[in-house]
Amino acid sequence: MQDDGAGTHRRADPAGAETDGAAGAGGDGEGGAWGDGLIARRVDESGGAEQFAVLPSRSAASSAALMPLAYDGNLRSRLDALRELVGLSRARLDSGTLAEAGRVLDEAAARRRLSGQHTVVAVAGATGSGKSQLFNTLAGVTISETGVRRPTTAAPIACSWSDGAASLLDRLGIPGRLRRRPLQHPDSESPLRGLVLIDLPDHDSAAVQHREQVDRILALVDAVIWVVDPEKYADALIHERYLRPMAGHAEVTFVVLNQVDRLPGEAAEQVLDDLRRLLDEDGIALGEHGEPGATVLALSALTGEGVGELRESLGQFVAERQAPARRIAADVDAAAQHLRPVYVTGQRTGLSEEAREEFADRLADAVGATAAGEAAERAWLRNANRACGTPWLRLWRWYQNRRDPVTGRLPSRTQADEEATARQRVEHAVRTVSERASAGLPAPWAQAMREAALRGAHGLPEALDELAVRTGLPPGRPSRPGWWPVAVLAQATMTLLQVVGGLWLLGQIVGVLPPNLGVPVLLMLSGIVGGPLIEWSCRLAARGPARRYGHEAERLLREAAAGCGRARVLDPLAAELLRYREVREQYARVTGVGVAG
Template identity: 40%
Template sequence: MRLLRRKEGPSLDSRLAALLEAATLGEGRLSAEAVAGARAVAERAGVRRELSIDHTVAALAGATGSGKSSLYNALAGEELATVGVTRPTTSAAQAALWDGDGAGPLLDWLEVPRRHATTPETDLSGLVLLDLPDHDSIRLSHRLEVDRLVEQVDLLVWVVDPQKYADAALHERYLRPLAGHADVMLVVLNQVDRLPAQAVERCLADLRRLLDDDGLTGVPVLAVSARTGRGLAELRSVLGDRVSERKSWSARLAADITTAADHLATAGGGEAEDESKRIDGAGRALTGALCAAAGVPLVVEAVAKGHRHRAVVATGWPVTRWVRRFRPDPLRRLRLGTATAATGGREIVGRTSVPAASAVQRAQVETALRDVGEVAASGVPGPWAGAVRQAARAHARELADAVDRAVATTSVGATRRPRWWRAVNVLQWLVFATMLSGALWLGALFGMDYLRLPQPPLPTAGVVPWPTVLLGGGALAGVLIALLSRLAAWAGGRRRARRTGKALRASIGQVGEELVIAPVAAELDRHARFTEALDLARTKT
């Protein structure tokens, strides 16, 4: 027969680590109170786990006149606490120990100096019972002492009496906020000996109703009389069961972790929606706005014109190409793709001379940044939305310089000389040399004729002398090669401009990705990890 294994929940250690991670991720995003509360729980849980886990610390808490001290003495079997008419009687917490060996460090941490060893009882072995001051004491120090220990003890035993069991201060200040601690809580209705049997049942039913309204459904409610001993055996039995299980300390820590995680969840909202497609669209709009502000159309046009300009200088007819050198290079005018001898021919990448963005273009960039933040934040709950919007604008001041550097860096390749320019340049000089040789030959013939020297034999190509062929053919060939090179340069300039424009958009898009989209994505990822950690912390063991 195949046995089915029940799936176990996360361990207390993993939940504690998840709570601490959620508090760390929520730092600066959520309320300081919720984050501090989670850190306090994590710190307190860490200390409690290192102390004695063989002892269960139970605290008797209640209002003035509820009979806590009388019940404390009755359970201890001796007069340990002073019981009197003057209120408040208990001014500081004191502890009764059943087999308290090794409980010293635990009580030191709880700051309970008054300790009493009781008669050993097997069923209560390991119990550390605290008698707390009144939670409604007129003395502030007493109330603070109660608040401190209520957060630290393993098991809470609330002692109420028939007159004050419905006290709003008890329910609103303690019981309702501790709704998640039902597993480590008992409620004792003391002094039932003062009521008729029917009245006791009505009080218990009404107390049960109030506890259910507080979210404490299932918390045991016991009717006890410390004076007559009614219900003490049942209370001892319940305490003995809790002590023998040795789980109250871990159940208390688990409840604390759940409550702290719930507070973080309330402060941080729920899960984020998937806005990746909309963010991609806003990112493309941002890239377009940055390209316009960076003067990409102007740079692309300058790339095409600069390519043609340098092509004419490199491949034009040597007789006229020098005139082109007096015209400025469109790219050099923008300080793009420049090189100097001082840098060993390396390209200089620095601040360009591209005209600054206009007011309209700057406004478009601002709008695009805001749209990215709004789109990303629209799917994020609570205070995380503000952090996402802030992340979208965190590097707004760096964008202009980063985009300018991207333009300068990407434009470096726009000035690279194609290999065919060199070949055509060599060909042009060969043609020019041919034309020059023809001119020199004709010049020599003219000089000899002027000096009336005998003419040497003159070779011809058909009826045209070779010097004339060389001169005219060289000039015609040089002009023709220059025109064809100019056509090729025009087509090459368009291709280079398209490639440069595409590269510029990609490079500027990368800048937007790094300075805008990436911080937003990091903030969204932070929220996702916060949600995962919170879900783990809230999962019951």
Template identity: 40%
Template sequence: MKLLRRKEGPSLDSRLAALREAADLAEGRLPEQVVSGARAVADRAGVRRELSIEHTVAALAGATGSGKSSLYNALAGQDLADVGVTRPTTSAAQAALWDGDGAGPLLDWLDVPKRHAADGHADHAGPRTGTDAGADLSGLVLLDLPDHDSIRLSHRLEVDRLVEQVDLLIWVVDPQKYADAALHERYLRPLAGHRDVMLVVLNQVDRLPVPAVERCLADLRRLLDEDGLAGVPVLAVSARTGEGVRELRSLLRERVAERASWSARLAADITAAADHLAPPEARGEPVAATKRMQGAERALTGALSTAAGVPLVVQAVAKGHRHRAVVATGWPLTRWIRRLRPDPLRRLRIGGIPHDRLNGKRGRQDRKLDRQSTKLDGRDRTLDGAGRERDRRDREDRQIVGRTSVPAASAVQRAQVETAIRDVGEVAAAGLPGPWAASVREAGRSRAGELTDAVDRAVATTSAGATRRPRWWRAVNVLQWLVFATMLAGVLWLGGLFAMDYLRLPQPPLPTVGVVPWPTALLVGGALAGVVIALLSRLAAWAGGRRRARRTAKALRAAIGQVGREYVLGPVETELAVYARFAETLDLARGRT
């Protein structure tokens, strides 16, 4: 069914959908009573809009002795409700219908079984006199409610239930109790947002002189203005004499003819429910500045890096690079001594597998895991995006390393991390209403238990690249072996000459380099060249280790920063996005564009 649209602002359908979405977003963040109340309003509005929109349900509500039933009979044109001095007189709501065809389902929903056909041709200007003007009330369903201050709880509950459901509220007061605090504090003031679907009738004015009636009306107007009900029509009526009944019927006639009271009531209900979802401080925008968030993120990355032992790892990268460079490019006769020393990165269980071999191993494991996954009843095809991401991470965990041997964070470092996480939540929650601020802070801590393993995994994964062997190592290694072979050739040559001399064999011609025999030149030159190459390589390795340490430090900080964004800032930003959407839906539910 297509609903009527307001002249300005969003449609009732979109406001109702926005209220439902706001209630869903507030689930677990705002008090359950507030959320369930918003959902109840949305459900009630959804049901009412599907029922007859050709009927307007108006209810006469008031205190004991205010004359509701007498006014009900006067408007209906016949004695439908019992009138007497015994209180309470009205024990259950009853309905008078003007052209009630199609109103049955609506009254069933209201749970009003007692129904009467009103005298549609009665328009009382006085006691039992009238014209045919009452026919214009076609479509009106008028309810006579029990007393809202009845001594019986069931009566008060009946009033509370129907006050929440009817389209138009007509509050009947009398000169003695129009200022009753129970009426103003329990009903009128909380319903200030429903002023467009409310009338106030001062009954029994026949008991007062005209000046007193004017004073009562002025005082009643003042009280209503204080209740936030400025502009609500106030009529002076006497159900006994018929004074003011014609004006009241005329006003009802206008409201019924408009066929808009039901939508105005639903719109007011939706606005009130949205206002209850949003505490007063929620009307402002969050004040968490970008620079402050960036500062908190940097502090978090720094605390995580320190707790993860990044300075120790960076130092080990530089030392490990020099260590491996000596092993790869040192003099072959002495490099084995370096092998006896522990590799700094291996001691931290980082880079235990050379990077090129690691890539090959990853590839083999990937292929093996892919073959296994295809055998699990098409599991890969049924995984959603989040499932595939978790599966990918599990593979990486199995492929690279377990935990490193970086020393555990100290108590001070752990406290610094906790402080940095708390600061992120505090900065992000600045300017948010209390419940949402608490939710944002809790989101920042929600995955704190996973940070240690995630950061350790990031350190191990990122540092694995620090074991990559530069290409020049291989070239220098080949050169060293060539130099060593040259020196070995000189040794063998000299050894052969020594053996021939020992055996008293004739010496062959001995070539020379200047005055130095070639065997000696090969031996001494090879030894000197190997030492020089080793020294130059060590100098290059020292400079390369510093460069690699800087690159690793930068990469580690970026990787740990990504972990911080994923495990701390990610949940916080998600919660902020939820709040932003919540605020947007609240504005839409209130009818703001």
């Protein structure tokens, strides 16, 4: 058996060939399946040479028999809601905004297919914090190299306390040659059974690939042990880059103050209290007094002080088998918090009935509904005057209209000017209603509302013009009040009286009839006075029906314009608003709480 100087060894097989001990149970994870046949080494208590122990591997069947991870109903519901939320939002949000949520869904699905009987815990820390020494102390054997050379840990090393962790380590990309087993036999009743411990490279390493490995694995493990020392526990790098962004993952976080043996007297407690203060400022809940949160401990990996408490906390943590689900739940919380600005603004959203009515009124003004109603009212009055007025007055008015020129009147606007004004009114109405509909919405959804309104407004002025032509006066012949025929008959009678009286007088003048001025004059005066009186009375009586007729014409045109605006603008806005409310409901399911507004 030979040590290759990199934490692995070689042993001769019966045929005399050398094989890699880490891969001897099935490969290194890069070229074949890993069968958990791991080798651990320990330092002789007498300080002598290192002793090596070869541990038997379990069969692949035992690894396959492990139960996959199962999420509870609440977490499954939140993941389903997040998946639905991402699907509904793809048309409105860019891929970069949804990238974090997509990653969480992928990782949750990947972790669910793997072992639920193992808990993967990473040991992270800065250079010189003693994390590799703590890793070796927990394993009970020297697995990860320690020393003054920086960085000492160049690649992540794994230590598993039980079989079946191969697929988990494959997911982390840790090759078989870097997978180890503690000295204890896997069949023994270890309090850490089910733990998979990962020693990470230094997060502040000068080597970029080391930092990249740390970030990649931290996004995949179930829990993290952050190891800090009395010199760097307040380093801004670890707080701003890792602890503060991961504040929502407090329940799967351990913060260990190492090297307390270097602190005299009560200095260790003072540093520990200051560390708790900094963690509180980072927003990390501390698991004190039975409350859920991060576990904060002080220990010395060199002397063993406090290591037993950490091992006990880890044992209880692993035995609960809740860390993977807690990690996924915390990831969902982080993704939801990242997405909150694009779903929630805290303001009331929607299009009020007042805004809808105002939009309809603006379209009615643009199409000239009021003017059309007034024109219909005047037309009804003209018809009434023609039917009930005296023929002599109508003839006189016609003559006056033919005789008097139209000079002195303001020039009427051209049709092009009227169309331009109507188009401007329509555009202003659409712009106003889109602004009101998008008020209070997050930016992506407000932009979608404005785009929907602009699409609907395309061709709206032309449609309203065509509508105004089609929708003119109320359908059918205008209804006439019951007094109309009577007034027409009375006016005809008055005209007949004038004609009879006139002919009578003419007959007397030419000597055809005997002289008698009283009766014909009375008949003519009755007709002359009665005709205008009947016309005046009819004009007063016609105002009510004419006004109702004009209002009906205006109502029909207003309803037609409102229907056109609703179909082209309001309905698309309502559809966008409904889509937003649907995604907002899904977002509320993701967060597990109601969404205001």
